[in-house]
Amino acid sequence: MYFNEYPDREMLSISVANRIAGDLKTQLLNDGHAAIAVAGGTTPGPIFDDLCAAELDWANVCVMASDERWVPEDSDRSNAKLIRNRLLTNRASEARFLPFYKAGLAPDEAIAPLCEEVRGQGGLGVALLGMGTDMHTASLFPGVSGLEAALAADAPELAVMRPDSQPEPRITLTARVLDAAMAKHLVIFGADKREALERAQSLPPEEAPIQAVLSECQVHWAA
Numbered sequence: 509m510y511f512n513e514y515p516d517r518e519m520l521s522i523s524v525a526n527r528i529a530g531d532l533k534t535q536l537l538n539d540g541h542a543a544i545a546v547a548g549g550t551t552p553g554p555i556f557d558d559l560c561a562a563e564l565d566w567a568n569v570c571v572m573a574s575d576e577r578w579v580p581e582d583s584d585r586s587n588a589k590l591i592r593n594r595l596l597t598n599r600a601s602e603a604r605f606l607p608f609y610k611a612g613l614a615p616d617e618a619i620a621p622l623c624e625e626v627r628g629q630g631g632l633g634v635a636l637l638g639m640g641t642d643m644h645t646a647s648l649f650p651g652v653s654g655l656e657a658a659l660a661a662d663a664p665e666l667a668v669m670r671p672d673s674q675p676e677p678r679i680t681l682t683a684r685v686l687d688a689a690m691a692k693h694l695v696i697f698g699a700d701k702r703e704a705l706e707r708a709q710s711l712p713p714e715e716a717p718i719q720a721v722l723s724e725c726q727v728h729w730a731a
């Protein structure tokens with residue numbers, strides 16, 4: 509894990525967007541295509557606002573959420589809505605989006621074909637992750653039924669999670685897929701999350717799921 513501290517959130521967003529653009533260009537150069545998984549929630553929006561203007565071959569980039577709340581895309585809770593509004597615009601509007609939510613299906617009915625779609629992208633070039641103060645990342649929440657399977661080395665690409673702390677079921681990329689990303693960027697703001705990350709270092713992934721993706725991970729922090 510590499511810790512990068514910034515004087516403010518704006519500087520962090522600009523820097524992380526530039527680094528991710530470089531990571532995507534590297535995967536595009538090496539493989540001819542690239543795939544990125546991005547966090548939802550309140551943290552990544554400003555990074556998306558900077559990243560969407562990056563000059564790169566977006567037409568050969570696949571964008572997906574690291575996890576999705578099982579809500580329609582017009583819901584304010586939808587990560588797909590956030591990604592479409594803030595990342596898939598400007599130059600990045602050329603990118604291909606791989607949405608997880610399927611109207612009319614329960615998450616357990618949608619997950620098998622979604623796993624195939626994710627598998628078809630090959631490995632992730634980039635994972636842009638957030639973290640909760642409970643040390644969850646994506647929708648890998650501590651203490652949630654199914655977490656052990658979602659942390660396993662032989663986990664499928666995606667898992668359905670039903671955290672008690674959340675109002676809706678989630679579909680999440682599993683730890684195996686996120687951890688294998690060529691470049692991992694964890695973005696956290698504030699003292700509480702910095703302390704939670706420090707706490708996580710002495711805990712097993714079952715208690716601190718963020719631990720499952722911290723190897724070679726670039727952590728970006730601002731107050």
Ligand SMILES: O=C(O)[C@H](O)[C@@H](O)[C@H](O)[C@H](O)COP(=O)(O)O
Pocket residue numbers: 546547548549550551552574575576577587637638639640644645646647
């Ligand atoms: O769907 C989501 O909410 C995210 O993928 C989730 O893992 C998020 O990164 C953390 O919960 C932090 O959320 P904030 O950025 O809102 O603090």
